[in-house]
């Protein structure tokens with residue numbers, strides 16, 4: 001038997017994958033399962049982006065590019081930051097990676113030494129702790145409480161800081177909760193980070209998916225000091241329905257960006273050339289499809305939210321962004337005879353034939369995650385099945 005490195009032995013398999021694999025297997029057996037696990041928009045990549053990608057290939061742009069990305073793409077990203085956040089970056093402050101996930105991975109690799117602590121608010125996106133651990137760092141959790149809309153407070157942040165704290169991760173809008181920090185809240189958290197010289201990793205991948213007239217604010221736009229203290233992570237996956245193209249990026253401190261670029265030069269060489277041309281088109285072309293997708297998500301959210309919270313034993317903080325609902329299902333689990341929400345989720349799949357993701361993987365064991373990146377028709381059927389399941393068993 002091959003002994004694998006301890007590094008990977010300690011990896012927690014993705015909670016999303018386990019349930020999705022089981023749902024797929026049931027589907028293959030001909031069972032009519034509805035999957036609400038998706039972490040990606042269900043729309044096609046907009047047509048003008050596809051065309052630009054093809055045109056670039058026809059023109060012979062199929063070779064290596066600079067490791068940190070094509071200059072025209074960096075310039076398009078810089079323009080995006082100017083337009084949306086009023087932040088001025090230089091090309092030396094941008095690194096294009098193979099998806100936002102890879103940008104984050106590379107960031108932790110260049111930032112952390114053994115034992116360095118990274119503060120991760122719960123509920124968190126599943127890859128943060130694993131990426132920190134892969135860089136020999138130590139995740140330190142603070143609880144974003146449901147009664148506070150899953151937001152952390154400056155006091156909580158302060159009390160989690162030790163001599164070893166290197167960074168804190170903020171993800172607004174959040175996967176899995178859809179929570180969105182206000183400018184004032186970010187200002188207060190930022191002050192704590194500045195006072196203790198903590199790097200802010202600001203994952204803004206859901207920036208374009210915001211509802212009910214709320215506004216996305218980046219912590220980096222609040223002051224020059226905060227810009228210097230923050231690495232923004234973003235990408236085109238969720239905004240332009242481009243998950244498979246794998247283009248994300250990091251923006252911030254020059255020496256961090258340079259180190260990340262060096263590391264990428266020995267691992268990926270560069271993000272796929274065609275995908276970089278597609279991303280240029282995504283940012284320089286019309287943004288109408290982005291807004292259209294946002295509106296579709298908002299319509300689904302508003303329709304399905306009321307139906308969901310009327311299921312006995314369900315309560316849910318209404319999301320302000322992203323495309324997930326993160327209801328508390330503890331009471332529903334108990335009503336139906338399950339002690340743990342994990343068991344309730346398993347029964348939902350086996351008996352109601354609806355696949356949702358248990359919150360335990362996100363550090364919130366009383367909740368479940370439902371993605372509304374699927375048609376309204378399917379969503380309504382899924383919620384109906386959940387309701388019938390709960391009502392029958394209660």
Ligand code: PLP
Nearest residue numbers: 039099100101125175235237248
């Ligand atoms: N950050 C968060 C919070 C996400 O939910 C995701 C995707 O699920 C990513 C980053 C990664 O996105 P990308 O497709 O750009 O790697």
